[in-house]
Amino acid sequence: MAAIRARLFDGHSSRPQPVRLSAVAGGVDLEVLDGSAPRERLAAAALHWHEPLGRAVRRVDLPGGRHCEVVSDDALAAFLHATGHRESGITVWQRSGLRVALAIGLILAVGLAGYRWGLPLAARIVAQAxxxxxxxxxxxxxxxxxxxxxxxxxxxxxxxxxxxxxxxxxxxxxxxxxxxxxxxxxxxxxxxxxxxxxxxxxxxxxxxxxxxxxxxxxxxxxxxxxxxxxxxxxxxxxxxxxxxxxxxxxxxxxxxxxxxxxxxxxxxxxxxxxxxxxxxxxxxxxxxxxxxxxxxxxxxxxxxxxxxxxxxxxxxxxxxxxxxxxxxxxxxxxxxxxxxxxxxx
Structure with a gap:
């Protein structure tokens, strides 16, 4: 069973609570480590993972206006794999150096084409109109x-x-x-x-x-x-x-x-x-x-x-x-x- 530690923000207080998220059949178990709340079973589809930013802390939104912050490391990657989470297309592209280079090249090409031909054409049409x-x-x-x-x-x-x-x-x-x-x-x-x-x-x-x-x-x-x-x-x-x-x-x-x-x-x-x-x-x-x-x-x-x-x-x-x-x-x-x-x- 894959499990990770996280900090829970309940949406009412700025003080985080240490929790453990465990991948189980059919979802994710949320356990407050100090025992102040009962274990909670959440559907995997109910968790909304924000896009990763390198090795920065990653956020996941929970039902009820709550969210958790999780350290981005190998344990988190294993946990996500165990829950069947699939990253968005943009995230997959960001992890590929070749795809990032292609995207940058495409943006530059479109920008240069707009600068050299697109903007002059638009200006000519507007000026004549x-x-x-x-x-x-x-x-x-x-x-x-x-x-x-x-x-x-x-x-x-x-x-x-x-x-x-x-x-x-x-x-x-x-x-x-x-x-x-x-x-x-x-x-x-x-x-x-x-x-x-x-x-x-x-x-x-x-x-x-x-x-x-x-x-x-x-x-x-x-x-x-x-x-x-x-x-x-x-x-x-x-x-x-x-x-x-x-x-x-x-x-x-x-x-x-x-x-x-x-x-x-x-x-x-x-x-x-x-x-x-x-x-x-x-x-x-x-x-x-x-x-x-x-x-x-x-x-x-x-x-x-x-x-x-x-x-x-x-x-x-x-x-x-x-x-x-x-x-x-x-x-x-x-x-x-x-x-x-x-x-x-």
Whole structure:
């Protein structure tokens, strides 16, 4: 007869009682060792064993709101075998190193697939499903906030220069294949420098420094063509959705939604999406330029000039590859220029 010692908690007092559990035909005998209660016969099916945690004390629930704590050792294993107890499937898996490794591998594979393909697909579907009026309201609020900050100021470009650029860009905007409005905004932005960026709803901001840097208005139009690619694919909204989901996942994983580590991990994970967006916008802009008899080399020239300008202003050189390229939200400039020059050929 297999028997084990245990500590009984009756559900009324925090003081445990030493007991003996004995495997008998048809069930389990519960015997209080100090003789304060009569021997009790329990059906084996009435005992609910909690999952084992290594060699930690194991709990078993008894009828009447009681439970026992038993040391996990060979005696307990023999007792369970004698009572005909069968461990749950998850417990059996946990005891197999190969199965645990397979489960971890499967979880990692599913997680990586969700990160690389699942989340971008879901973000694309959600972004395309949002009504344009709602997205334009986001743009209006963002632009108002930027104009109210020190980042953007009214443009100092001559009205004739702005009109000439708008005329150069107008055929590209008309040929987007979409009726959604696109609005071009010129701003002075010393803190940003030579740059252009698209807001989620079709507002495109071009800085005075970018116009000054461009050899011709056609080069400015080439940069706008790239930004039109971001608008067409709703990259701004998709990036917002993906970054929000990643931040939530990292926060749940780390248990802290406010730490610098959580924010940093989110930025690193989001950077791969941003690089994909840049490649997609480059290809879309190059195709748009080609349809209008303009060479994608115009955009390649502007990328070269922007890289040099940012390097002169104290920025980093992203043309060299390595870890910096991996963490950067933009692909290496040399790689982008090479792709655009191939498209031009």
């Amino acid at each position: 949002l009504p344009m009026a709602a997205v334009q309201a986001i743009d209006a609020q963002l632009l108002q906030t930027l104009d109210g900050s020190r980042l953007l100021a009214p443009s100092e470009l001559a009205p004739t220069r702005i009109a000439a650029i708008e005329a150069e860009v107008a055929p590209l905007i008309a040929d987007r294949g979409s009726a959604d409005p696109v609005r071009l905004h010129f701003r002075k932005a010393p803190a940003i420098g030579a740059n252009a960026f698209a807001l989620p709803g079709g507002d495109i901001v071009v800085t005075d420094a970018l116009v000054t840097l461009a050899p011709t208005d056609a080069h400015v139009a080439a940069v706008v063509a790239h930004e039109l690619g971001h608008v067409a694919h709703r990259h701004g909204l998709r990036n917002l959705i993906q970054a929000s989901v990643l931040a939530a996942v990292v926060g749940i994983w780390t248990g802290d939604f406010s730490s610098l580590a959580t924010a940093g991990a989110t930025v690193v994970l989001s950077s791969a999406y941003s690089r994909d967006f840049e490649h997609e916008a480059d290809a879309w802009g190059a195709a748009l330029l080609a349809r209008h008899g303009r060479s994608p080399a115009l955009l390649a020239t502007m990328l070269t000039r922007l890289e040099r300008a940012h390097r002169t202003d104290g920025g980093t050189d992203d043309a060299g590859g390595g870890l910096g390229d991996y963490l950067s939200s933009h692909p290496a400039t040399a790689e982008r220029i090479e792709r655009l020059n191939r498209a031009a050929q």
